[in-house]
Amino acid sequence: MNIPKDPYMLLSFINTKLRDDFDSLDSFCDNYNTNKQEILKKLQDIGYKYVCSENQFKA
Numbered sequence: 001m002n003i004p005k006d007p008y009m010l011l012s013f014i015n016t017k018l019r020d021d022f023d024s025l026d027s028f029c030d031n032y033n034t035n036k037q038e039i040l041k042k043l044q045d046i047g048y049k050y051v052c053s054e055n056q057f058k059a
């Protein structure tokens with residue numbers, strides 16, 4: 001399964017997966033074989049950052 005390219009769709013997809021299926025962004029990235037830094041940058045560009053203690057992206 002490919003992850004969404006649109007940053008807002010990506011945000012929704014990742015936060016749902018983090019809530020339901022993964023205990024960390026690292027485990028999500030490992031499972032989807034994707035670059036963590038690219039995700040962080042893409043979501044930072046729309047005003048979101050990963051909050052490790054809550055395991056989600058927040059504005």
